[in-house]
Structures are given as structure tokens and as C-alpha cells.
Amino acid sequence: MASIPSHALRHLTLTRPWLRKIRCTTSLAFSSQDPHQIPPQNTDTAAKNANDSKSQAFFPKKNQILELECESLAFKGKGVCKVADSGFVLLCDNALPGERFIGRVSRKKGSYAEVTKLKTLSPHWDFVDAPCEYASYCGGCKTQNLSYEAQLRAKEKQVRELVIHVGKFSDKNPDFSHIMKPIVPCDIQFHYRNKMEFSFGSQKWLPKELLHEKLDGNENYALGLHAPGFFDKILNVDKCLLQSEPANKILATVQDNWKDPELGLSPYNVHSHAGFLKHLVLRTGRDMKTGLPELMVNFVTSSYKPEMLKPLVEKISTIPEVVSIMNNVNTSIGNTSVGEEEYTLYGKSTITESLRGLTFQISANSFFQTNTHQAEVLYKLIEDCSGLRGDASEIVLDLFCGTGTIGLTLAKKAKHVYGYEVVPQAVADANKNAKLNGINNTTFVQGDLNKIDENFGKHFPKPDIVISDPNRPGMHMKLIKFLLKLKAPKIVYVSCNPATCARDIDYLCHGVVEQNIKGCYKLKSIQPVDMFPHTPHIECVCLLELC
Numbered sequence: 001m002a003s004i005p006s007h008a009l010r011h012l013t014l015t016r017p018w019l020r021k022i023r024c025t026t027s028l029a030f031s032s033q034d035p036h037q038i039p040p041q042n043t044d045t046a047a048k049n050a051n052d053s054k055s056q057a058f059f060p061k062k063n064q065i066l067e068l069e070c071e072s073l074a075f076k077g078k079g080v081c082k083v084a085d086s087g088f089v090l091l092c093d094n095a096l097p098g099e100r101f102i103g104r105v106s107r108k109k110g111s112y113a114e115v116t117k118l119k120t121l122s123p124h125w126d127f128v129d130a131p132c133e134y135a136s137y138c139g140g141c142k143t144q145n146l147s148y149e150a151q152l153r154a155k156e157k158q159v160r161e162l163v164i165h166v167g168k169f170s171d172k173n174p175d176f177s178h179i180m181k182p183i184v185p186c187d188i189q190f191h192y193r194n195k196m197e198f199s200f201g202s203q204k205w206l207p208k209e210l211l212h213e214k215l216d217g218n219e220n221y222a223l224g225l226h227a228p229g230f231f232d233k234i235l236n237v238d239k240c241l242l243q244s245e246p247a248n249k250i251l252a253t254v255q256d257n258w259k260d261p262e263l264g265l266s267p268y269n270v271h272s273h274a275g276f277l278k279h280l281v282l283r284t285g286r287d288m289k290t291g292l293p294e295l296m297v298n299f300v301t302s303s304y305k306p307e308m309l310k311p312l313v314e315k316i317s318t319i320p321e322v323v324s325i326m327n328n329v330n331t332s333i334g335n336t337s338v339g340e341e342e343y344t345l346y347g348k349s350t351i352t353e354s355l356r357g358l359t360f361q362i363s364a365n366s367f368f369q370t371n372t373h374q375a376e377v378l379y380k381l382i383e384d385c386s387g388l389r390g391d392a393s394e395i396v397l398d399l400f401c402g403t404g405t406i407g408l409t410l411a412k413k414a415k416h417v418y419g420y421e422v423v424p425q426a427v428a429d430a431n432k433n434a435k436l437n438g439i440n441n442t443t444f445v446q447g448d449l450n451k452i453d454e455n456f457g458k459h460f461p462k463p464d465i466v467i468s469d470p471n472r473p474g475m476h477m478k479l480i481k482f483l484l485k486l487k488a489p490k491i492v493y494v495s496c497n498p499a500t501c502a503r504d505i506d507y508l509c510h511g512v513v514e515q516n517i518k519g520c521y522k523l524k525s526i527q528p529v530d531m532f533p534h535t536p537h538i539e540c541v542c543l544l545e546l547c
């Protein structure tokens, strides 16, 4: 896996000590604070303070109780906090900028520490009531009680800082304000997820104040989301505000029935590996004729016993939106939701969804953008950036193509689209989706883009436009070198990790100094897009043009 350049890393780790692990994980989002919100006496970043002389004088002890103030948000949505009159940095889950609280030091990590919040003394700026009753326990929505505008400002700031410090694009350059586009908000801030995966468990997570309660037998069973930091404890949830209303109807129906002793159903125990029910995966699509939601319910079980699921299937299938009930059987001790075998228990085996006027068939395990509404916005941006002339004369290379959704939406304007993807099932789905939409100018190929050799470019004509949409680790150095040699006129880089995105655009524009490789692209624009409100995730679309 390629890493952040060493000089950028040095700068980052000097000023932001908790970023040291970037080289191995590259999964950070950046520390940020909002200059409009921070009181004048605190305008220095918490990160800088970590390096000042005061910070050297203060070292908290494990379990020490401290009064803290959160200054900004760092990677994974953690709050960056300081002890009054000290610059020492402490990171705290669920602490938001401006909040004063009492915390206990849970872990010391060299020049910074982690704290657990015990009690809020005064809430943060931009406080809003979290509409979800589970928001303070569930790790999914970390910023639900930060106003949406403040969430957007924090995300935009994170991208900007990464572009400057990791990407090495100076904000003093007069072009910088044109390059750095404002974040695109998501118009729908709840019920936007078309897929949610809930887990069954034999250990219900309880808040501290209820820990003394003794739970017997199936009172300890839970269906919901993993409690943050626990692989074996499940926060029981009756509804999730991020998924569709019909999906919540299904969840409620399963919750009302699955623990009935007469059904004899047991949750899978991740310690003993006994038990039957592993996951409940709910996917929301759309009926192409009526435009109404259609839902797939996928029970992931440790063995194939359809008779055990029959009573639940009978209840759920009365919900009008349910068109598919699947059973993935996963006999391994691993706890993933992908089964070795798949059975249809009710209705059809796929649901449909439309994106940019095309129809996609979605099976239980196929990848599809999780926020359909915002994917429309994202794909329109990608199409605009690609600048395809629309005269069917240009070649598009779609790297990390998944189920081919980006390439397929561009195909109508292109001469031919070549897509590369490592997961064979996704490639099969891409070819199926091309057929379904009557598209015959696409070629999707299975291949590992981390293992390309000098022959890679011989498999397709020179592209006019490269689309690259890697997952969080970004592009491998082999691929960066290939692109620098290929010299396609345009690269549209789509990223779900602004840190590796900034690193890769630095390589493509400024070269890889350590390896004496010259860059040959100019960054024309970088546009953050909020695909997942209330979570720390940020998507970016970057346009690079050959110099």
C-alpha cells in the first residue's frame, strides 16, 4: 500500500501527534476546527498546542478525571480536547467543538491520550437535539447533535487542510480558491441509506447505569448495531433513522417476533460459535414501474434451516414493500454477512434501483452506492468533470469500477468504456447491468490494480479520460506510476478518503520526489461531497488535467 510522502507526514505528525499512524492505516480524516466558532483566545489549533511548551509540562495519568474542552474534530469524528492552561491533546469519542465535559483518561499514546466522556458540563456550539434515541450510544452517527451546517463546515475544513498539508497545494496561490470547491450538502439528512446491516447477538449492550440489572435467558439477546469498541456486544435498536421507513417496519416486525421462545431461534454467539441467526441485512430499492420502494430482507445464518425462519418469513412477507427474502448461509466462524450459499425464501432474488436514468439489479451481496439520492449528485459531478464531448469518440478507463455504475452512466457519451475491478461478482454484475440497459460499448475485466505490470496498458486503447475510484487506501504506487506514463488527458479521481486522495493528487501533480519521478498533472478542481450526514465520512471528486 502506498503511503503519505515522508515530508508531509513529518509536518503532520509534528503538529498533529495523533496522526502518526497514518502511514500504516491511511484511514484518517483530518483534525479541523471552525474559525467562525472558536473563541478568540483559543484560535491556535489544539494540534499546535500539543507541541507548545505547556504541553510538555502536563502528562495525564491513566484513569485520571479531567475537566476538558473540545476544540475541533479529528479523524473518525473524535473530538480534540485540552485541559485548561495546558496544550496537551486528548481525543474523545462523542465530544463536539465547544463542549465542556468531565472525562476519564482511558489510554495514553505517547504525546496524546484518549479520554472517555463521563458528563457534559456545557454543550457545544451549534448544539441540536439528536432526533435518534440511540445517538449517544451508537457509533454510527457521531455528529447527530451538531447542526448540519457545522458538520459541513468541519468536513470542508478537513479536506482543505489535507489538500494544503498533504497535497502541498498552497492556499496563497490565487487559483487555490477556484480549485477548492465548497462542499456539496446532502439534501436528505435522514433515511438516506439504502442498506443497513444489523447483527444478532447473545450479549446485549447496556448503558452503565443499567449494568447492575440481571438479565436472564433471552433477555440478554439483542438485534441491532455493534456497540462502539465491542465486537461481541450488541446495542439493541428498534429503528434506525438512517434507513427507509419500510426498512424500519421490517426491523420492528423482526424485533417483535424473533425472541418468541416458540420459534426456538437463537443468536449466533461469537465466543462459543453456537447459535443460528447472524445478521439481518435490509436493502431498499425502487420498483421501476411504480417508483415506489421495494425491499430485500437477507437473513444471514450459520446453517441452512429454512423451516426455522418460516414463521418470520410469513410475518415479514405481509409487509407490502417486501419483494425479496433471502437467506445467506455462512458456516464460517467469521462474522461477515456474505454466505457461501444463498437461498431465496420469498419473492425474487434481486431488487432494482435507478441511477442517472439506468436500471441496476441488486443482489444480496452486490455493491451499490449506499446513498442513492446523493449518488445521483456525485455521478452528475463525475460526468461534468469528465467533460465527455458526447460524440461517442472518446475512450474511458474506469478503474475500481465495482458493479460498473460510473462507467455505465458515462457509456452513452463515450466510444468505449473499459472497467477494472478485483471482485469477480462485481464484474459479473457490471456485465449484467450493461446488458440490462442495452449498453454494448463497455468491457469490464476482473483484475487486481495493486498488481499491474508493464503489460497492463496493452489491454485497452489509450484512454481520453481515466476515472479512478479506489477504496480507502487510495491508489497503489504501481498504478500511480502507470498513470504518469499513460498520460491520459484527464483524470477524474473519486475518493472516499481525503487523506489518501491528497497524497495521490500530490504524486500525480508534483511527482514522487523520493523516486525521482516527475508529476505531469494540474489539479483543476477538488469538490467535497457529503454522502453520509452525521458520520465522519467525506467523498471528494477531483479533476486533473495533463500539463
Ligand SMILES: C[S@@+](CC[C@H](N)C(=O)[O-])C[C@H]1O[C@@H](n2cnc3c(N)ncnc32)[C@H](O)[C@@H]1O
Binding pocket: 367, 368, 369, 400, 401, 402, 403, 404, 405, 406, 420, 421, 422, 423, 426, 447, 448, 449, 450, 451, 469, 470, 471, 496
Ligand atoms: C469505492 S468502490 C467504487 C466502486 C464503483 N466505482 C462505484 O462507484 O460503485 C472501490 C472498488 O474498488 C475495488 N477494489 C479494491 N481494491 C482493488 C484492487 N486492488 N484492484 C481492483 N479493484 C479493487 C473494490 O472491490 C470496490 O468495488
